[in-house]
Amino acid sequence: MTGTADPRLAEFWPLFGLSIRTPRLILTPVRDDQLPCLVDAILAGVHDPSVMPFGVPWTDAPRDILIRESLKYQWSLRAAVSPEDWTISFAVQFEGRIIGVQDLSARSFALMRRVSTGSWLTLDAQGRGLGKEMRSAVLSFAFDHLGAHSAVSDAAVWNAASLGVSAALGYQPNGTTLAEARPGEVREQQLLLLAREDFRRPQWTAAVEGVEAVRPILAGA
Numbered sequence: 001m002t003g004t005a006d007p008r009l010a011e012f013w014p015l016f017g018l019s020i021r022t023p024r025l026i027l028t029p030v031r032d033d034q035l036p037c038l039v040d041a042i043l044a045g046v047h048d049p050s051v052m053p054f055g056v057p058w059t060d061a062p063r064d065i066l067i068r069e070s071l072k073y074q075w076s077l078r079a080a081v082s083p084e085d086w087t088i089s090f091a092v093q094f095e096g097r098i099i100g101v102q103d104l105s106a107r108s109f110a111l112m113r114r115v116s117t118g119s120w121l122t123l124d125a126q127g128r129g130l131g132k133e134m135r136s137a138v139l140s141f142a143f144d145h146l147g148a149h150s151a152v153s154d155a156a157v158w159n160a161a162s163l164g165v166s167a168a169l170g171y172q173p174n175g176t177t178l179a180e181a182r183p184g185e186v187r188e189q190q191l192l193l194l195a196r197e198d199f200r201r202p203q204w205t206a207a208v209e210g211v212e213a214v215r216p217i218l219a220g221a
């Protein structure tokens, strides 16, 4: 299921007509009808609560606030999309259910030609190569369909799974920085950079639909 209930919505808001398919996954910008399943995935658990992998400690919020803020976050992303600054939050579907989110962002994309990524999977979906598959999907979209020249990412220095995805796809270490993971808790963050020519491409080709209609929204003109 990649369309919307009323096809005119994808005509009026072309991001809803965008999809990326990989051998096991379907990635589509999060739609309202997917939000309940997305909330289920968040509540199912994303990481060991004793650590905080994210730059913003959103998963620490109590259940009701976590649900409400997750919905607000998705709506805020859509409302803020412009060629100067955008984040597409892709719902990741595996075997008919939503198992996580793969974000793809850029600032002044037409000028910079650089994207950044962030992602999470439910705990039961981790460690099966799906994180690598979904990051490969959005990198293929960015490099081969949007014309990106480079991609960046970052992860806590202890986040072996995230760093494992980056290493497997060809990213190079690009320095470190300090971040406040939780209030009063400093952590070292590994920065990563991937040039288009260094992308270790998967053996499959991502099937992308709807790119022409989104190009003016993401790259202007």
Ligand SMILES: CC(C)(COP(=O)(O)OP(=O)(O)OC[C@H]1O[C@@H](n2cnc3c(N)ncnc32)[C@H](O)[C@@H]1OP(=O)(O)O)[C@@H](O)C(=O)NCCC(=O)NCCS
Pocket: 046, 047, 053, 054, 118, 119, 120, 121, 122, 125, 126, 127, 128, 129, 130, 131, 132, 133, 154, 155, 156, 159, 160, 161, 162, 163, 164, 165, 168
């Ligand atoms: C980060 C995340 C999306 C990675 O997805 P994943 O499905 O678990 O990772 P994959 O199974 O695709 O693994 C990709 C690579 O990393 C390696 N890897 C995965 N987990 C690892 C671990 N715990 N230790 C060492 N290497 C690991 C894999 O071996 C694989 O490398 P390979 O292709 O060379 O064999 C997922 O673990 C997750 O959602 N974590 C919690 C949230 C989070 O940390 N988000 C990122 C914030 S920066």
